[in-house]
Each structure stands twice: as structure tokens, then as C-alpha cells.
Amino acid sequence: MMSQDNRLLPLTSTSLDRPLSDLAQSKKYYGVSATSETHLRDYLAIILKRKWLILSLVVVVTSLVTIQMYRQPPIYEAETTIQIEQKKNILQTKELILNTGTDPYYWNTQLKLLENPELARQVAITLDLQNNPTFFEGQASSGFFASIRRIFFGDKPAPAHVDKVPVVVNPTIKNEQLSPEQLERLEPYEDALRASLTVEPVEKTNLVTIRFRHSNPVIAMKVADTFAQVFIYNDLQRTTSGTQTATEKLANQIAELQLKIKADEEKLLNYKEKNDIPISTAQGVDITNVRVGSYSSQLIEAENKRKQAQATYDAARNSSDPWSIPEIQDDKSVQRLRDRISDLEEKRASLLRTYTEEWPAVQATNDEIKQVKSELDKKPAEIINSLKLRYETALATEQKIKTDYEHERGAAQAQGKAALDIGGLTQELETYRQLFQTLSQKQNEIDLAGNDQGNNVTVATPARLPRGPVGPARSRNIIVAFLLSLGVGIGLAFLLDYLDDTVKSIEDVDRYIHLPALALIPGQRSERSLLKSKNPPPNTGKESTALALIEDVRSPIAEAYRHLRTSLLLSSAGQPPKTILVTSSQPSEGKTTTAVNTAVMLAQTGAEVLIIDCDLRRPRIHTHFNISNVKGLTNCLSGDLNTDELIQAYEKLPNLKIMTSGPVPPNPAELLGSDEMRKLLNSVSERFTHVIIDSPPSISFTDASILSTMVDGVMLVVHGGKSSRAVVRRAKQQLLDVGAHIYGVVLNNVKPEGSNSYYYYGYYSSYYESSEEDEEMAAEGARAE
Numbered sequence: 001m002m003s004q005d006n007r008l009l010p011l012t013s014t015s016l017d018r019p020l021s022d023l024a025q026s027k028k029y030y031g032v033s034a035t036s037e038t039h040l041r042d043y044l045a046i047i048l049k050r051k052w053l054i055l056s057l058v059v060v061v062t063s064l065v066t067i068q069m070y071r072q073p074p075i076y077e078a079e080t081t082i083q084i085e086q087k088k089n090i091l092q093t094k095e096l097i098l099n100t101g102t103d104p105y106y107w108n109t110q111l112k113l114l115e116n117p118e119l120a121r122q123v124a125i126t127l128d129l130q131n132n133p134t135f136f137e138g139q140a141s142s143g144f145f146a147s148i149r150r151i152f153f154g155d156k157p158a159p160a161h162v163d164k165v166p167v168v169v170n171p172t173i174k175n176e177q178l179s180p181e182q183l184e185r186l187e188p189y190e191d192a193l194r195a196s197l198t199v200e201p202v203e204k205t206n207l208v209t210i211r212f213r214h215s216n217p218v219i220a221m222k223v224a225d226t227f228a229q230v231f232i233y234n235d236l237q238r239t240t241s242g243t244q245t246a247t248e249k250l251a252n253q254i255a256e257l258q259l260k261i262k263a264d265e266e267k268l269l270n271y272k273e274k275n276d277i278p279i280s281t282a283q284g285v286d287i288t289n290v291r292v293g294s295y296s297s298q299l300i301e302a303e304n305k306r307k308q309a310q311a312t313y314d315a316a317r318n319s320s321d322p323w324s325i326p327e328i329q330d331d332k333s334v335q336r337l338r339d340r341i342s343d344l345e346e347k348r349a350s351l352l353r354t355y356t357e358e359w360p361a362v363q364a365t366n367d368e369i370k371q372v373k374s375e376l377d378k379k380p381a382e383i384i385n386s387l388k389l390r391y392e393t394a395l396a397t398e399q400k401i402k403t404d405y406e407h408e409r410g411a412a413q414a415q416g417k418a419a420l421d422i423g424g425l426t427q428e429l430e431t432y433r434q435l436f437q438t439l440s441q442k443q444n445e446i447d448l449a450g451n452d453q454g455n456n457v458t459v460a461t462p463a464r465l466p467r468g469p470v471g472p473a474r475s476r477n478i479i480v481a482f483l484l485s486l487g488v489g490i491g492l493a494f495l496l497d498y499l500d501d502t503v504k505s506i507e508d509v510d511r512y513i514h515l516p517a518l519a520l521i522p523g524q525r526s527e528r529s530l531l532k533s534k535n536p537p538p539n540t541g542k543e544s545t546a547l548a549l550i551e552d553v554r555s556p557i558a559e560a561y562r563h564l565r566t567s568l569l570l571s572s573a574g575q576p577p578k579t580i581l582v583t584s585s586q587p588s589e590g591k592t593t594t595a596v597n598t599a600v601m602l603a604q605t606g607a608e609v610l611i612i613d614c615d616l617r618r619p620r621i622h623t624h625f626n627i628s629n630v631k632g633l634t635n636c637l638s639g640d641l642n643t644d645e646l647i648q649a650y651e652k653l654p655n656l657k658i659m660t661s662g663p664v665p666p667n668p669a670e671l672l673g674s675d676e677m678r679k680l681l682n683s684v685s686e687r688f689t690h691v692i693i694d695s696p697p698s699i700s701f702t703d704a705s706i707l708s709t710m711v712d713g714v715m716l717v718v719h720g721g722k723s724s725r726a727v728v729r730r731a732k733q734q735l736l737d738v739g740a741h742i743y744g745v746v747l748n749n750v751k752p753e754g755s756n757s758y759y760y761y762g763y764y765s766s767y768y769e770s771s772e773e774d775e776e777m778a779a780e781g782a783r784a785e
Contacts (some may be wrong), residue, residue, distance in 0.1 A: 042507075046497045047490060054489035061485035066478050074469035077213045078220035080228045081461040083206055084110055087239075107201065114199045114210065114231055117190055122234075123226045124189040134216055135189070193223065207460055217466040224463040235457045254439050261433060295405035302398040309391040316387050322380035331383055337376040344369045503728060504721050509745045512725045513732060516744035518571070518715065519564030521594070522556055523749040557597075564594075564746060565601040571743040572712065579681055579691045579711035580743075583704040585731035586697050589719035590748040592620040595694040598715070603656035607689035610647065612659045614695045614707060616668035619661035621694055625650060632662025637676045643683060657688070668696075673706040681710050698731045708740035715743055720750030 047054065086106050103109075113119065129135045178186070198211040210227050214220040316325045348365040355362055503509060506517040569576040582595035592615070599611040612633060613621035622629035627648055635641040636659075643659075650656040665671055684691050693711060698704035708714050714735055718728055728745075735742055 043494075046493055050489075050493035050496065053496075054486065054493055057489040057492070058482060058485045061488075062478060062482045065481035066474075069472055069474040069477055072472045072474075073215040075213050075215060075471035076217040076220045076466035076468075077211055077470045078217070078224040078463040078466055079209060079211045079461075080224045080459065080463040081202070081207050081209050082228050082231070083458050083460045084208060085206055085456040087456050111199055111201065111208070113234075114208070114227070115194065115197065117194065119227065119230060119234070120190045120193040120197070121183075121186055122230050123193060123223060124186055126226055126230060127222060129189045130185065132219075135214075135219060136192070196223075197227065213471070221463045221465050225459075228459050228462075232455060232457045232459070236455045239455070250439055250442060257435055257439065292405070292408045295401060295408050299398070299401045299405050302394065302401045306391070306394040306398045309387070309394040313384070313387040313391040316384045322384070325380075325383075334376065334383075337372055340372050341369060341376070344372065501724050501726065502721050503718050503723050503725055503745075503747065504750070506747060508725070509718070509747060513718075513728055513745055515716065515732060515742060516567075516571075518567040518744040518746050519560055520720075520750050521560045521564070521590070521746065521748045523720075523751060561597045561601045564598060565605070568598070568602075568715070568743060576690070577712040577743070578685045578689070579693065581693045581695055581704065581707050581711045581714045581740075582717060583695045583698050583708075583714060583731075583735075584717040584719070585699050585723055585727045586719075587618075587700065589697070589717050589723060591697070591717040592624065592694050594715070594717045594746050594748055595692050596621065596624045599656060599690075599692040600653065602690045602692070603650075603653045606655065608655050608657070608687070609690045609692065610657045610659060610684050610688040611692040611694065612684075613661040614672060614693050614703065616661050616665055616671065616703070617696050617701065619664070621658060622660045625658055627658060627660065629660040629662065632660035633680075634662035634665050634671065636662075636680060637671045637674060638665075639676070643680065669702050669706060672703050677707075678710050698734055699727060705734055705738045705740070708735050709738055713741040713743045715746055717746045717748050720747050722749075 084107075086103070124130070193212075196213045198209075198213075200209050200211070201207070202209060210224050212220050212224040212227065214223065316322070344365055348362060348369065351359065351362045351365060357363070503513065506520055509515060509517040568580065571577065580598075582591050582598065584591040595611060599609050603609040611621060613619045614633065615621075616634065619629060619632075622632075625648075631641060632646055636643055636646050646659050646662070648658045648660070650658060671677065681691065681693075691711075693707060695704040695707050698716075704714075716728070716732065716735070732742065
């Protein structure tokens with residue numbers, strides 16, 4: 001078995017199965033895209049991560065519902081069935097009462113009457129529930145301890161105090177007889193009755209089921225029966241009252257009709273005498289209507305002629321070229337004058353072939369042509385005047401016919417109004433006579449129906465004493481509460497996971513950061529919970545807890561850093577990286593601890609390693625190694641001391657050298673970006689196999705971006721479960737913007753229980769524990785021999 005001291009001895013490359021320098025080959029990154037498929041195990045991981053939240057919610061909700069269910073007393077249900085036959089209802093209208101037959105709203109009306117608050121109030125008064133203490137006592141929930149007893153021992157049978165419930169039904173008390181104070185006192189009983197009452201019609205029958213629930217089976221039975229009896233009584237009262245009211249109103253309406261008939265007969269006679277209208281006015285009305293129709297036709301014809309004459313006259317009067325008017329062109333006198341001019345011009349042309357213009361015959365012909373043209377020029381004005389005269393004649397004719405038409409139409413309207421008045425009076429008189437006969441017949445029917453006061457509502461099945469409770473449905477409600485709380489818990493777990501923007505696992509690094517995951521470092525608390533070693537490494541108090549944890553080579557943290565070392569050495573093609581910058585996106589993500597442990601792990605391979613504290617704002621390297629920070633990097637950059645004077649050795653690993661930050665300068669970024677810093681890195685990279693550089697967070701300061709341009713690559717440390725994805729992506733982008741080569745992400749301080757890596761580290765610890773137990777058993781066997 002390897003001793004504790006041997007574990008801390010530096011390892012050479014020859015002690016490895018294969019030199020690490022030979023393994024430093026290109027490692028292509030095949031990360032998981034942001035749109036990678038989500039598997040069922042991812043959902044299961046979310047549920048397992050929040051299992052205590054889900055279980056707590058399920059236990060609390062289910063327990064509360066269970067206690068509440070068993071606090072509720074057992075509920076009994078009594079049922080009575082009534083039969084409702086629809087009668088031919090006599091309905092009242094404004095002027096008369098008519099038999100309407102089937103009412104389409106009858107059934108809905110009856111169901112609403114059964115649920116009416118007034119009916120519940122009558123039941124409460126009938127059963128004298130105000131003086132029955134068991135009515136509300138049984139409805140109250142029991143105490144906590146009684147509920148517990150009921151859970152384990154079940155319900156006790158409910159006492160059936162028949163004497164507490166009156167049997168006599170006396171629903172004659174009306175609400176009008178109660179004072180407002182009495183009505184107010186009855187409201188709780190009314191609400192309780194209506195809340196526990198269920199009224200349902202039986203499909204395809206005239207039956208209605210009345211159900212009532214109560215913790216006392218006798219009360220449930222009596223209330224159900226009383227609802228039916230009070231409803232029957234009220235229905236009978238409404239029927240009797242309706243018959244009496246209908247009889248009285250019929251008598252009044254018959255008397256009124258007799259008076260109206262007599263008045264209308266006298267009114268009709270007086271109207272005919274006053275207007276001198278014969279008994280039949282149909283012939284006079286027809287003659288007047290014929291004359292109105294004739295005048296209407298003549299008026300239409302006259303209007304058309306007037307419109308035509310007006311249009312012709314307006315066109316001729318407003319025309320700029322009178323000769324273009326069709327009436328002028330088609331006029332026979334104009335055509336004769338034009339023909340005469342043509343003949344004279346032919347005659348003149350014939351004479352000019354023989355004679356000259358001075359010849360008397362030629363001159364006589366010219367004079368005649370002028371005379372005819374003069375007559376032709378006067379024709380347009382004459383024709384326009386004739387068109388005007390024709391228009392005026394048509395207008396006068398139209399006015400005369402219109403006057404005659406209006407006169408005849410007025411006479412026809414007067415006669416028509418008189419006929420309508422007489423017809424209306426006659427029709428009204430006939431209507432009253434028919435109504436008188438109908439009401440007289442209806443009165444006889446009501447008189448006959450009044451002798452039969454049978455009720456159309458009867459009890460088909462009276463209520464029986466319930467044998468067992470019907471509620472509450474405890475098992476069902478508890479199961480529903482369990483399932484609902486489980487669903488809500490799982491939904492809440494997914495909601496919290498959706499709202500959680502932190503990087504929690506290697507899968508998150510691949511999916512959201514798009515960088516290789518170099519290693520996953522468990523937190524110290526997780527380390528203690530996973531580490532099963534019976535001989536933990538001693539901590540002298542001189543060094544940090546992080547160094548003490550990795551001194552035990554069998555611890556999961558030590559194994560995690562060895563995994564980081566291997567990933568780092570294989571991250572560059574050709575040869576392992578020399579200068580490595582360790583940074584983070586935000587403070588307190590463990591970058592300094594990662595830098596220290598990475599340097600230690602690299603030094604354990606036998607390589608010469610130098611760790612430089614470039615966090616000139618908050619240096620911490622010296623606290624991890626418990627060494628002095630009086631002088632360091634700033635002294636070198638300022639030229640005060642050379643490199644050899646500033647490099648300090650680590651006692652446990654001679655090949656691990658340390659350069660602390662030295663005094664904190666006022667201008668860290670300027671110092672780190674100077675040529676001296678670049679020269680320093682070039683110098684130490686030639687002397688050491690690996691140079692680990694600890695820098696400030698990249699988001700807060702530009703130091704990391706400056707240093708990233710001087711090194712071979714960058715390790716980005718992310719605090720598991722704390723660092724925001726957006727912030728880490730921003731830090732990554734800042735480094736990429738300056739051309740930095742990012743090796744990958746170190747997911748630090750991870751709670752293994754919350755990630756898939758839990759199984760890796762758990763099995764790793766179990767493996768070492770099993771190995772130690774086997775060695776101890778072998779040693780004990782050797783001693784026994």
C-alpha cells in the first residue's frame with residue numbers, strides 16, 4: 001500500500017504508461033449544439049435534482065388534504081322522487097285568457113321553483129330547524145385529534161335522533177308573515193338547505209329526483225320529503241289561486257265586451273248617418289278609382305309630351321348651329337327653299353355659259369336667289385318659335401290634367417278613408433262578438449274544471465333512511481391531491497430549472513458555452529460527502545484546504561485535477577502547451593485554486609512548472625502556498641529585481657516554482673501589457689516546461705484579455721451552479737475578440753448530486769475504498785499466517 005509521503009513525491013514521465021509529450025496530439029472538439037436533442041434522462045435528471053422539493057410538496061399537500069378529509073363528518077344522502085304532469089294551463093293576456101296547451105318552458109320553470117330560496121325558507125320553517133341543534137352540529141368539521149382517530153379507526157355510526165326532527169308538515173306560513181329580522185335569521189338555514197340540495201329530472205320521464213345530503217341520516221330523509229311536500233302544497237295553491245283569478249277576470253272581461261259591442265254598434269250607425277254613406281259603398285269607390293286611374297294615365301302621357309317638347313325646344317334654343325337641329329333640317333318648307341335655290345343656281349349657271357353677269361336674265365336670277373336665301377335664313381327662328389309654342393301648349397295641357405287628377409284623387413281618398421273607417425268599425429265589432437262567444441264558452445269550461453281540484457304533482461317514491469354514507473370521497477380526494485401535488489412539484493422543478501441560468505454540468509458547457517469541458521471539479525463539501533477514505537490527509541494549517549485535499553491521490557478532487565491535467569496536455573497539437581492563462585468570468589469562481597492545483601498536478605509529472613500570480617488587483621497565490629509576497633512580479637516588471645531573485649520554490653515539489661504578485665501597483669493593466677511582461681513570459685517559457693498564469697476575472701478587468709494575447713492558451717474557470725451562462729458567454733467572446741486560444745472550460749465547485757458526474761466520482765471513490773479494504777484484508781490474512 002502506498003504511503004502518504006510517497007503520494008506527494010514528484011512523478012516522472014517514465015513512471016507513466018506513456019510519455020505525456022507523445023500524447024499531446026490534436027483533440028478536435030465535437031461539442032453538443034444548443035439545439036441538441038433532449039432525452040428522457042435529461043428530464044429525469046431535473047426531477048432527481050429537485051426531488052426533495054417535489055417530495056416535500058407532495059407530503060405537505062397530501063397530509064393536509066388527508067387531515068382535512070378526515071375532519072369532515074360522514075355524509076348521508078336521502079332521495080325522494082316526484083311526478084309532475086303538465087296540465088293545460090290557462091294563461092292570461094292583456095285582453096283575454098287563452099288555453100295555450102303545452103308550455104315549452106314548463107319543465108325548466110318547475111326545476112327552478114324547486115331550487116327557489118323561498119321554498120328552502122318554507123322547509124326550514126316547516127321543520128323548525130332554528131330549534132334543532134343537530135342540523136348545524138353535524139355539518140361542522142371535527143378537531144385535529146378526532147381526525148387522526150378517524151384515519152386509523154374509521155367513522156362512527158351517526159346517531160339518528162328521530163325526535164329532533166318534527167314529522168308534521170305545516171307549510172302554510174308565508175314569507176309575508178315574517179319580519180326582516182326573522183328572515184335574516186333564516187338565511188343561514190336557507191343557504192345550507194340549498195347548498196346540500198340536488199334537483200335532477202329523470203331522462204325521458206315526468207319524474208324529478210330530489211336529493212339532500214346531511215351528516216344526520218334522519219335529517220337528510222326528512223328534509224328531502226319536506227321539500228317534496230312543500231312543493232306539492234305550493235303547486236296546489238298556485239293552481240287554486242289561478243282558477244279563482246281566471247274566473248273573476250273572465251266575468252269582468254265578458255261584461256266589458258258587452259259594453260264595447262253596444263258602443264261600437266252605435267258608433268257605426270252614427271258615422272254612416274253623419275257622412276251620408278250608404279250601407280254599401282263599394283260601387284262609388286270603384287268608379288272613383290277608375291277615374292283616378294284614367295287621369296293618372298293621361299297625366300303620365302302629358303308629362304312625357306311636355307318633357308319631349310321641352311327637350312326639343314331647349315336643344316334648339318341653346319344650339320350654336322341652328323341648321324344642325326333635326327327639326328329644322330327635316331322641315332318641309334326649308335327643304336322646298338333649298339330645292340328652289342338649287343334650281344336657280346343651275347339656271348344661273350346655264351345662263352352664264354351663254355351670257356355674262358350683266359345680262360338681264362342673269363341679274364334677275366341672282367336677285368331671285370337672294371330673295372329665296374333671305375327667306376331660308378328666317379326659317380330657324382320661325383321653327384324655334386313654333387317649338388316654343390308647342391312646349392307651352394304641352395305644359396298647359398299637363399297642368400290641366402294634373403289639376404283634374406288631384407281633385408279626383410282627393411275625392412277617392414276621402415271615400416277610401418270613410419270605407420276604411422267603416423270597415424274598421426265593422427271588424428272591431430265582429431271581433432268583440434267572437435271574443436264574447438269564446439269567453440262565454442271558456443267560462444263554462446272553468447266552471448266545470450273548478451269542481452276538479454286534483455293536483456298534477458305527486459310523490460312517486462318517498463325518501464328512505466340512508467343505510468350508509470355517500471361521502472366525503474376521501475380516498476379519491478387524497479389520490480387527486482397526491483397526483484396534483486406531484487404534478488405541481490414536477491412542474492415547479494422544471495420551472496426552476498428553466499429559470500436557472502447557471503452552468504451546472506458538462507452538458508450545459510457543451511450546449512450553451514460551446515467550448516470543450518476540460519474537467520469537472522467537485523466542491524469541497526461534495527468531496528467530503530463522496531470521499532470514503534478512513535485516513536484523510538492531515539492539514540497542518542500552513543497551506544490552503546485545496547492543496548490538502550489533492551494531497552490524497554485517491555480523493556475525487558485529486559482525480560478531477562489529474563483529469564484536467566490530461567485534458568490540458570492533450571489540448572494542443574504537436575506538443576503540450578507551455579504558457580497557460582487561468583481566468584474566470586467573475587470573481588470567486590475558483591480560478592486561483594484551479595491554477596494552483598493545475599500547477600501542482602503538472603509538477604507531479606516531473607515537469608518544471610512555474611506559477612505566476614498576475615492578479616495584481618487581488619493576489620492570492622502566496623496565501624495558498626503560505627509564502628511571502630513582499631516581492632514578486634511587479635518588482636520584475638518595474639526593473640527593481642531580476643527573475644531569479646523573485647522565483648520561490650515549493651518545499652514538497654522542488655520542480656514547482658512560484659512567482660507571487662509582489663506589491664499591488666496603481667496601474668495593473670499597463671504593467672501587464674508592457675513589453676517587459678512579454679519578455680518575461682518568453683524568458684520563463686524557455687526555462688520551464690509549463691508556465692501557469694493566474695489573472696483577474698475577464699469581465700471585470702481587461703488584464704485577462706491583455707495576457708491572453710501573450711500565452712499559448714486560456715483555461716476558463718466556471719463556478720458550477722453559480723456562474724451565469726450569459727456572463728460566461730460574454731467572457732468567452734471577449735477573449736475570442738482579442739484572438740485568444742481557449743482550451744476549454746473547467747467546471748469548478750460542482751455539486752455532484754446535481755449532475756451526471758455524480759456517478760463517475762461516486763464509483764471512483766467506491767473503487768478506491770474497495771481497494772483499501774482488499775489490501776487491509778490481505779494484510780490481516782498475512783498476519784494470521
